[in-house]
Amino acid sequence: DVKVTQSSRYLVKRTGEKVFLECVQDMDHENMFWYRQDPGLGLRLIYFSYDVKMKEKGDIPEGYSVSREKKERFSLILESASTNQTSMYLCASSEGGQSYGYTFGSGTRLTVV
Amino acid sequence: KNEVEQSPQNLTAQEGEFITINCSYSVGISALHWLQQHPGGGIVSLFMLSSGKKKHGRLIATINIQEKHSSLHITASHPRDSAVYICAVRFMNYGGSQGNLIFGKGTKLSVKP
Numbered sequence: 001d002v003k004v005t006q007s008s009r010y011l012v013k014r015t016g017e018k019v020f021l022e023c024v025q026d027m028d029h030e031n032m033f034w035y036r037q038d039p040g041l042g043l044r045l046i047y048f049s050y051d052v053k054m055k056e057k058g059d060i061p062e063g064y065s066v067s068r069e070k071k072e073r074f075s076l077i078l079e080s081a082s083t084n085q086t087s088m089y090l091c092a093s094s095e096g097g098q099s100y101g102y103t104f105g106s107g108t109r110l111t112v113v
Numbered sequence: 114k115n116e117v118e119q120s121p122q123n124l125t126a127q128e129g130e131f132i133t134i135n136c137s138y139s140v141g142i143s144a145l146h147w148l149q150q151h152p153g154g155g156i157v158s159l160f161m162l163s164s165g166k167k168k169h170g171r172l173i174a175t176i177n178i179q180e181k182h183s184s185l186h187i188t189a190s191h192p193r194d195s196a197v198y199i200c201a202v203r204f205m206n207y208g209g210s211q212g213n214l215i216f217g218k219g220t221k222l223s224v225k226p
């Protein structure tokens with residue numbers, strides 16, 4: 001069964017900490033995405049990557065960075081966590097081109113205190 | 114402007130009822146996705162449509178390209194169908210070959226026994 005795996009289901013971090021959220025897919029997909037999901041706002045794209053070492057800003061990249069050193073792994077980094085980054089974070093992957101579906105991870109619920 | 118609107122926002126039904134969730138979008142698309150999210154859970158892709166109709170078990174998804182509208186139907190609803198249903202659209206003029214999705218805010222369905 002194909003999978004997108006997010007390393008943590010729940011995470012609690014302190015303000016100012018550097019936070020790493022990891023996402024791994026086993027489908028050899030070219031595209032990988034990081035979203036955050038907030039009540040009333042739906043899912044919003046933070047960053048995406050269409051190849052190793054390639055990254056593009058999404059709609060809300062401020063306060064985040066990403067890393068894609070290997071095709072299967074896409075990391076989201078919060079350089080200095082703040083309370084307004086408390087959210088559900090979802091990773092997804094898809095093949096290249098417009099005719100393919102997405103596979104989502106189970107999400108990481110991050111609380112910054 | 115690329116927009117996705119879902120209705121209703123919340124829906125409560127009795128077990129066995131026929132359910133319809135609607136999704137409207139603003140401009141031309143290359144694909145539309147229906148997604149399901151259970152409380153605290155990740156997102157599961159139900160359907161990807163670019164035309165016509167798809168059926169899987171008790172779920173039916175239709176799309177009318179001319180009217181820029183899609184519906185998700187659930188026949189003989191069951192309490193285990195209780196979830197948030199999300200419409201997501203890949204617009205032709207957004208995201209290039211990576212085909213980034215724009216998400217509706219979701220419809221929260223509760224099916225009572």
